[in-house]
Amino acid sequence: MGVKEQRQPLRQGLPKRRAADVGHCAAELLPRSPYDVRYTPDAAVIGFAFEGQTGVHAFATDRRAEFRAKPNGLAYVPRGCDVYSQSLHGGEYLRIVVCHGQEDAGLSERRFSDIIDSTAIRAAQNLRAILLAGNPIDLLNLEHWLDALIDRATHAVRRNESEPRIGSWMTTRRLKEVDELIDARLDDKLTVQELATAVGLSTGFFSRAFKASVGKAPYEYIIDRRISRARTLLEIGTAELSDIALASGFTSHAHMTATFRSRLGVTPSHIRREFV
Template identity: 45%
Template sequence: MKAIATPHWRLELLPASPYSVRYVVAENEIGFAYDCQTGEHSIGTDRRSSFKVRANSLAVRAKGWDIYSSSRRGGEYLRLICKDFEARRGCHDFIDERAAGIAHRLRRLLITHADTLDCEALVLALRDRVEGLSEARPEPVPDWITPQRLRRVDDLIDVRLSENLLVTDLAAALGLSTRYFSRAFHKATGRSPREYIIECRLRRARALIETTDHSLADIALECGFSSHAHMTSQFVMRLGVPPSALRSA
């Protein structure tokens, strides 16, 4: 099993293998089946019945449900537990093309051990997509981000930039749900909190490259990048040059 866990969400990629599990759902969770699966299951009862789920199908399980599931073959499966995911209703074997696209991108990131911030962007996108499928109409975007509050966000990022800082961490520090914070931040600044964190990392990295003799590997870690290679890819993608070009200029 491959997994990424933060204080606010946990993502698991379960292998295609036989299984038999029983558990009580601790937090609302989203499941995604990459393969067709058959077996036996029960939800909130001891009466078991056979099931068959299609490949690329969603499942939503609500907190407190008593789940039993077993399969002789199993199938590759993505499981997302998100603390602020609001499961308005459960579902099983539900197909949504956009959610499937996000789930497949998450699998690639898990397999390649990608940066947690990159994974979080897709985690939140999948959560919002699944929640949106059951919403009658979207909530209005709040006007929460004032100039004073944006400075507070900047201060939080500045203090914790060398850490594995996530959008969920910022929202929690401000006492807001991730969804509320992300929508308000985008409305006020025109970009997502994730993009803003990356911009701050790049800005600090450029300053350190140009004003210190620290190694590029050390600068990458000081600025919260997972590695020198990760910092280089962000420089090339967003600035068009590798960080080494700034030092040799």
């Protein structure tokens, strides 16, 4: 169903394929890895970026342009739209291929990206947890959250256009500076005030603008970055879980495990076993 993309692996150990089909669509969780793809989907494709990405892309043209995708951004490509996309690092990405009958029920004929929608974020996080947990998959639960994400893709553009544009204060440059500071200080104590000061905004205004821009409060976003680093360390090495926890900004192995269970629905040990 849909189109297959070829992503080059970021590491030697490869996880099990995290994908499932149910009824009217197919879901796949793509790992963070470099990719260089060109395809024309024969069905509508909904995407959700768990992490920010940078690279080069082109849609329905050979004219390529640099892009910087927001984390927690909802995207959509209609069937028949020629796509080229390339990234040296990539980012964890949820891809939903929608059958013809479902896409005709209200999805746009125009592509879009970087739509921030709180309900879509919740649906994508639940879908990720289902796919990470693996077999046996609760198909009814999977279908519920797939329908929720498709519904948000149907309505996200209109809602996004009608909301205040406070998120526009978080420019690409500011988001890049925030990401760089978080990555540099992830294993250290970092405050929202420091992030706000780094981009020249007050703490309160920064928090509101940041959430409007990426769909999550700064604190929640930092936790996501900690989880992302811990997952990378779990997948590429054999360090002790306690050491990985501290290197990722968690206070202890137990703290990291509790956060993984809460956010991903699986433990760090489960993630590591996927790469053994």
